[in-house]
Amino acid sequence: MTASSKSNEKTKTDQARKxxxxxxxxxxxQKMRRNILxxxxxxxxxxxxxxxSATDILAVLYKCFLRIDPQNPRWSGRDYFFLSKGHAVPAQYAVLIEMGFLSPEEIKDFREVEGRLPxxxxCTDTPGIDMASGSLGQGLSIANGTALAAKLDGTGQRAYVLLGDGELHEGQVWEAAMTAAHYKLNNVCAIVDYNKLQLDGALDEVKTLGDLRAKWEAFGWHTLEIDGHDYEQIxxxxxEAERFKDGPTVIIAHTVxxxxxxxxxxxVGWHCAAPSDEELEIALKELS
Ligand SMILES: Cc1ncc(C[n+]2csc(CCOP(=O)(O)OP(=O)(O)O)c2C)c(N)n1
Structure with a gap:
């Protein structure tokens, strides 16, 4: 086999594996969406x-990229994922179930005092969770700290953070964006779940983000823009974020x-609301 046919074979197997x-x-x-409901x-x-809106991103990130170990959630060599938009934690519980950190029976424990799904x-109650969140704006700062420590230790660990678009109204996010660029933290990857809705209205009505791509670029970030429900693009x-070595990468993921x-x-009414028995039945039918 020649070098070029070998490399063609490798590309083919890489493609098949992907x-x-x-x-x-x-x-x-698909299972995550059911379990969230x-x-x-x-x-x-x-x-x-x-x-x-964040489900497809989390499924690809956890399945294909994060180096983590359900048998040893505190493994010191793990990659980090920080859910900065902490109100979306059922999505993280749902992916942790699929990855073997939690059991499907624990679904009934969500929001119960007993159990592991507050x-x-x-990060003290739930295996696989590395950051307490809910107060918006803090995740990127924490990602920066862990990424900087990993760089100083030369471990090669990466830190991923999921931010809401409404969350970008928090000033701390932009302080942290400057920090990551200053230290050229190429092991930080921020993903913006750009679903265009905030808590009680459209983002553009609450406070527009303007040209979001230009903003991140102006803050010194390698900026990518994708459809956050397209698996190939995610x-x-x-x-690309892993390959880029000159600084941090942000993925602006357009979502619904x-x-x-x-x-x-x-x-917007489904920002914070539980499905009724009837709505659940319809939704589960749609997802099956
Ligand atoms: C510091 C802070 N301010 C306000 C809130 C209340 N809050 C909870 S969710 C939310 C909207 C966030 O919008 P977005 O980040 O776009 O979330 P998504 O639409 O992705 O659920 C707000 C303002 C909060 N949790 N923390």
Whole structure:
């Protein structure tokens, strides 16, 4: 076999491996969406809209990129994922179930005092969670700290953070954006869940973000823009973020709040609301 045919073979197997992994990620996302609805329905509360917009991103990130170990959640060599928009924690519980950190039976414990699934992320209660969040704006600062430590230790660990677009109204995010660029933290990857809705209205009505791409670029970030429900685009952007060595990368992921459930899509009322018995039945049918 010549060097070039060997490299063609490798590209082919890489492509086949990617295709297979993305098919698995799609199945994971399907189960996650069901479990997000079951959790919020059972607890009679939660934030399904912003969970469903982030589901496909989390499925690809966890399935294909994060180096983590469900048998040893505190493994010191792990990559970090910080859910800065902590109200979307059912999405993180749902992906942790699929990755084997939690059991599906724990769905009923969401928002219960007993159990390991509190209403907002807790790094002391839940295996696989590395940051307590809920108060918006803090995740990128924490990602910076862990990424800087990993660089100083030469461990090669990466830190990923998921930010809401409404969360970008917090000034701390932009302080942290400057810090990551200053220290050229090429092991930080921020993902913006750009679903265009805030808590009680459209983002542009509450406070527009203007030219979001230009803002991140002006803050010194390698900036990518994708469809946050397109598996190839999510995968390729995360690969590009790993490859880029000159500084931090942000992936602006255009998404739909409530994605996957027809009556929840793009409806601000589903920011914080639980499906009724009837709504759950319809939604689960749509997702099956
Ligand atoms: C510091 C802070 N201010 C206000 C809130 C209340 N709050 C909870 S969710 C939310 C809207 C966030 O919008 P976005 O980040 O776009 O979330 P998504 O639409 O993705 O769910 C707000 C203002 C909060 N949790 N923390």
């Amino acid at each position: 295709k297979e992994a993305l098919e698995e990620a799609k199945l994971i996302a 079951l959790m919020t329905h059972h607890a009679k509360g939660g934030h399904p809209g912003g969970c469903l 209403a907002y992320p807790s 995968y390729d952007a995360l690969v 709040k409530g994605k996957g459930v027809s009556f929840m899509e793009d409806e």
